[in-house]
Structure formats: C-alpha cells, structure tokens
Amino acid sequence: xxxxxxxxxKNFGGELRKYSFKSKTLGDLETNINVFLPSEAVSGGKKVxxxxxxxxxxxxxxNGAQKGGFQQEAAKQGIALVFPDxxxxxxxxxxxxxxxxxGSGAGFYINATKAPWNKNYNMYDFIxxxxxxxxxxxxxxxxxxxxxxxGHSMGGHGALTLYLKNPSxxxxxxxxxPICHPTKCPWGEKAFSNYLQGGVGEGKANDATELLLxxxxxxxxxxxxxxxxxxxxxFYNDKQLLPEDFAKAAMxxxxxxxxxxxxxxxxxxxxxxxxxxxxxxxxxxxxxxxxA
Amino acid sequence: xxxxxxxxxKNFGGELRKYSFKSKTLGDLETNINVFLPSEAVSGGKKVxxxxxxxxxxxxxxNGAQKGGFQQEAAKQGIALVFPDxxxxxxxxxxxxxxxxxGSGAGFYINATKAPWNKNYNMYDFIxxxxxxxxxxxxxxxxxxxxxxxGHSMGGHGALTLYLKNPSxxxxxxxxxPICHPTKCPWGEKAFSNYLQGGVGEGKANDATELLLxxxxxxxxxxxxxxxxxxxxxFYNDKQLLPEDFAKAAMxxxxxxxxxxxxxxxxxxxxxxxxxxxxxxxxxxxxxxxxA
Numbered sequence: 001x002x003x004x005x006x007x008x009x010k011n012f013g014g015e016l017r018k019y020s021f022k023s024k025t026l027g028d029l030e031t032n033i034n035v036f037l038p039s040e041a042v043s044g045g046k047k048v049x050x051x052x053x054x055x056x057x058x059x060x061x062x063n064g065a066q067k068g069g070f071q072q073e074a075a076k077q078g079i080a081l082v083f084p085d086x087x088x089x090x091x092x093x094x095x096x097x098x099x100x101x102x103g104s105g106a107g108f109y110i111n112a113t114k115a116p117w118n119k120n121y122n123m124y125d126f127i128x129x130x131x132x133x134x135x136x137x138x139x140x141x142x143x144x145x146x147x148x149x150x151g152h153s154m155g156g157h158g159a160l161t162l163y164l165k166n167p168s169x170x171x172x173x174x175x176x177x178p179i180c181h182p183t184k185c186p187w188g189e190k191a192f193s194n195y196l197q198g199g200v201g202e203g204k205a206n207d208a209t210e211l212l213l214x215x216x217x218x219x220x221x222x223x224x225x226x227x228x229x230x231x232x233x234x235f236y237n238d239k240q241l242l243p244e245d246f247a248k249a250a251m252x253x254x255x256x257x258x259x260x261x262x263x264x265x266x267x268x269x270x271x272x273x274x275x276x277x278x279x280x281x282x283x284x285x286x287x288x289x290x291x292a
Numbered sequence: 293x294x295x296x297x298x299x300x301x302k303n304f305g306g307e308l309r310k311y312s313f314k315s316k317t318l319g320d321l322e323t324n325i326n327v328f329l330p331s332e333a334v335s336g337g338k339k340v341x342x343x344x345x346x347x348x349x350x351x352x353x354x355n356g357a358q359k360g361g362f363q364q365e366a367a368k369q370g371i372a373l374v375f376p377d378x379x380x381x382x383x384x385x386x387x388x389x390x391x392x393x394x395g396s397g398a399g400f401y402i403n404a405t406k407a408p409w410n411k412n413y414n415m416y417d418f419i420x421x422x423x424x425x426x427x428x429x430x431x432x433x434x435x436x437x438x439x440x441x442x443g444h445s446m447g448g449h450g451a452l453t454l455y456l457k458n459p460s461x462x463x464x465x466x467x468x469x470p471i472c473h474p475t476k477c478p479w480g481e482k483a484f485s486n487y488l489q490g491g492v493g494e495g496k497a498n499d500a501t502e503l504l505l506x507x508x509x510x511x512x513x514x515x516x517x518x519x520x521x522x523x524x525x526x527f528y529n530d531k532q533l534l535p536e537d538f539a540k541a542a543m544x545x546x547x548x549x550x551x552x553x554x555x556x557x558x559x560x561x562x563x564x565x566x567x568x569x570x571x572x573x574x575x576x577x578x579x580x581x582x583x584a
Contacts, residue, residue, distance in 0.1 A: 071568070072572070274301070
C-alpha cells in the first residue's frame with residue numbers, strides 16, 4: 001500500500017513527516033502515522049534503526065511527536081521514530097465514539113475477536129505486521145531489522161506485550177506509566193471483555209504481566225525492558241497501572257535490574273510533562289541495543 | 293491580585309504550574325499563565341531568573357509549555373519560564389472571535405487605544421507591568437530583577453518590542469520567526485488599524501524595526517538579541533515576517549552580530565517543530581545574561 005505524504009516539518013536537522021495510507025488490517029480505513037527521520041536518513045539516505053512509540057488512550061499519532069520530546073535525542077543518536085495512531089478511525093461501529101477508554105482512540109494494540117469490532121480493531125497486526133511492511137515497501141530509509149518499541153499508558157501495555165510476544169521483532173522495550181496487568185484493572189477488563197470473544201480470560205494472551213510469567217527467566221530469554229512510572233499518577237493510585245505486579249512477575253522469573261528496570265518516579269503524574277522528562281533517557285536506552 | 297493554582301505537573305525535576313487570576317489590565321477578565329520552576333526554586337526556595345515566552349497567533353499559555361521544548365534546558369540552567377496567554381478571553385466584543393489574526397488569541401502585545409478594544413486588549417501593560425507585579429505579590433521564588441523575553445511570530449514581535457521599549461526590564465530578547473516590521477505587513481496593518489485610534493501610523497511605536505531605527509547604535513545602547521527564522525516558513529515567503537528589514541535597521545544603526553544575531557535557518561517552517569529545535573539554544577543564550 002503506498003503512502004500519501006501529508007506534511008513535512010524540519011525538526012532537529014531531520015524531518016517529521018506525516019503519511020496516510022489505507023490499511024488492510026484496519027478494514028481498509030485510512031490511517032495516519034508520523035515518522036521522524038534524523039538528518040543522516042534524510043539527506044544521506046542512510047538506513048537508520050527505528051523506535052516505535054505507541055500513544056495512550058484518547059491520543060493520536062500527534063501527541064508523542066508534538067509533546068513527547070523524543071526527537072532531540074533521536075537526532076543525536078541517528079534513530080528514526082515512528083508514531084502510529086491508537087486505533088482505527090471512522091469504522092462507523094455503534095458506540096465507537098461513546099467513551100474515552102474504548103473504541104476510537106482506544107484500540108489497545110490487540111486484535112479484536114468479537115464482532116463487530118474484529119473487522120477494524122486489529123492494532124496488534126497493524127503494528128507488528130502491516131506497518132513495517134508498508135514502511136519497507138515505500139522505501140523509507142529505515143533498517144527495519146533494528147527496531148525497538150516504547151509507549152505510554154495503553155501504549156506502554158502495547159509496547160511491553162508486543163515485545164514479549166515477538167522476540168525477533170524488537171531489540172528492546174520501554175514504557176511510560178504502562179498498564180502492566182490489564183486483566184486485573186478496569187481499563188483492561190473493559191477493553192478485553194468488549195473486544196474479545198473469550199473476554200478477560202482471552203486477554204491474558206495480551207497482558208504484559210501474564211506474558212512475563214511465561215518468559216522462563218534470563219536463561220531462556222534475555223529481556224531489555226525499561227519502565228518509568230510516576231508515584232503522583234492518579235491512574236497508578238487508582239490501580240489501573242499495577243507496575244508492582246509486573247515487578248513481582250519479573251522477580252518470580254529471576255529477572256534482575258540488568259534485564260528489567262522499573263523506576264517509580266517521585267512526584268510525577270500521567271501527563272506528557274512526565275513523558276518528556278524521561279523521553280531522552282528512553283531513546284538513549286534503546287540506542288544501546290539498536291546500535292549494538 | 294492573588295493566584296488560583298489550577299494544576300501542577302512535575303517536569304524535569306521542577307514543576308509546571310498553571311495559575312489563573314483576574315487581571316485589572318485586561319478589564320477584570322480571568323487569565324491563565326503557566327510557570328515552570330526549576331527544582332532549586334521548588335524545593336530549595338531559591339529565587340531564580342525568569343524567561344518570559346510570548347506565543348503567537350491562535351495560541352494560549354499552553355503551546356509553548358507543551359510543545360516548545362524549553363524546560364529541559366531551563367531546568368539545567370536553573371531558570372524559570374513564564375508563559376502568558378496571547379490575549380484577553382471572553383471580553384464579549386462583537387467580532388472578537390471572527391478571525392484568527394485579530395481579537396481572541398491575537399492581542400499583539402500592545403495596548404489598544406480604540407474603543408471597544410481599549411477596555412480589555414492591553415497586553416503590553418499586562419506583560420510589562422501587571423504580570424511581574426502579580427508574580428511578585430504571590431511570592432513565587434523568582435528574581436524578577438533578572439528577566440529576559442522570548443517569543444514566536446506575533447510573540448516574537450512582542451518580545452522584540454517590549455525589550456526595545458523597556459531597557460531596564462529585560463536583559464536580553466530572542467525570537468522565533470518574529471513579525472519584525474508589523475507596520476509593513478498584512479498582519480500588523482490589520483491589528484494596528486483596528487486596535488489603534490491612530491491606525492498603522494500609531495503602530496510605529498510598537499514596531500521592532502522602527503524602534504531599532506531609534507536605538508542609537510551600540511554606543512548609546514547595547515543590545516542582546518537572537519533571532520531564528522526559517523526559510524521554508526510560508527509566512528516568511530508571504531512577507532509577514534520581514535527579518536530582512538530588521539537586519540537592515542540593525543546594520544544602519546551600527547549593530548553587529550555581537551549585539552543582534554539573525555539566523556535564517558534552511559528548511560525550517562513556522563511550526564513548533566522549528567521552535568523546539570532551537571529552544572534549547574535560546575535558553576542557553578538568555579542564561580548568559582540572566583546569570584551574568
């Protein structure tokens with residue numbers, strides 16, 4: 001499927017480009033992505049590694065690009081950033097736009113198995129399969145064999161689960177205030193019971209904590225995960241995020257700080273002011289694996 | 293007038309706080325400001341220097357705070373940032389919300405002299421007088437004797453004119469894609485002819501290029517001005533910005549790069565992707581004078 005370039009803005013010596021294309025996986029709906037290319041990719045045509053950033057509930061491809069503060073360090077490291085949207089748009093399913101935490105803006109990075117959602121709400125396949133194929137077939141100067149993934153909140157859940165489920169696709173994962181145990185929190189319960197035929201039970205296959213409990217420890221699989229989560233985050237206090245469950249699973253599986261670093265940050269909340277504070281460190285973290 | 297604190301977000305070790313207060317200068321209307329305090333001001337109670345950032349047409353106090361990318365370097369330098377709104381809001385004047393470049397979101401940082409605008413549209417007095425007084429009377433940990441000013445587009449015009457008109461208020465000025473010669477461009481002509489009784493002629497007193505022509509050269513007044521403007525900026529190509537006129541006035545007055553640096557940046561446009569690219573350098577520039 002070929003891209004339409006909707007805009008391009010020079011940014012930190014590179015370019016922030018917005019593309020749109022009709023997505024097969026999302027039921028032939030148009031979707032937008034933002035791609036940041038560092039200067040060596042724009043002018044030198046050099047193929048650079050890729051960091052995907054999955055945004056959270058209510059967000060689009062723009063939030064991370066405009067407010068995340070990732071580009072300065074990505075430009076320095078010579079890494080591209082890919083910012084997809086958070087759900088299909090305009091599927092015209094009844095109730096799609098009724099709540100902020102389900103439907104539009106809330107695809108949860110899973111494949112829906114329940115009608116009518118299963119026709120369009122396939123963000124898992126979109127991010128892991130169609131998006132890299134489309135980036136490749138449009139000849140962007142990206143080395144897609146070197147990819148890592150990050151995300152915020154619902155997108156943090158996405159980054160962790162996609163990474164845990166696809167050992168060969170991503171070198172590392174990081175997350176800002178991720179939903180760590182969706183089968184045990186209201187957001188996840190709502191999403192899984194409405195998107196999935198098998199409800200919350202079926203959701204376990206898309207739950208970072210449950211997946212980590214099956215990872216088998218560092219002898220079976222090395223993991224590179226960095227998580228930052230704020231202690232003044234309302235959603236943390238409301239038990240939507242549950243990083244403690246993910247930390248416990250890590251310990252149970254024998255993973256140490258060398259593999260999984262979870263930092264609870266004093267005073268920080270759920271906003272992009274939090275994300276932008278730690279975004280440069282996350283880019284640096286991924287660069288270590290992407291450029292290894 | 294005392295503040296109401298509407299929110300606070302931890303950001304780069306400091307805090308981004310939103311305050312609102314009823315402004316006398318703006319005809320007793322409520323106005324919002326964002327204030328970034330670096331950590332030493334938040335926890336140490338140390339009084340830190342201040343950099344004001346004036347946003348452009350259609351913007352509010354949020355654009356610079358959320359997308360500008362100033363905080364990381366401000367935190368590093370130990371400088372506070374103050375982001376005011378771009379106009380009074382809700383003055384209920386007929387036509388106030390009809391166009392993007394006049395009325396709401398387009399106060400032009402002048403005092404209107406023409407009815408009905410002169411009751412509320414007094415952003416010049418607001419920024420130069422009431423705002424510092426309110427910051428002082430609310431005991432924010434700011435050293436208001438050390439202040440500099442920056443801005444974008446209409447706010448760049450504001451930063452340059454307020455600096456040129458108030459030698460004792462600001463140590464330095466900088467601007468991103470500023471409207472440099474408003475009496476000679478459509479935006480400025482529209483604003484001055486509608487806000488000012490004396491029309492565009494009266495506007496000369498609020499025109500950076502005209503003010504610079506009266507500065508008298510470096511022997512009379514030393515200037516510290518940094519301007520970045522993009523060559524792929526539609527508004528530059530449409531002759532709304534006219535940095536070349538400001539550059540010529542600087543040369544006519546005997547100012548060199550030591551006093552006024554104007555950088556035309558290849559490929560950059562008018563967006564916050566441009567601003568965020570150079571924001572750290574602008575903060576560093578001001579820090580030199582604020583911490584001297």
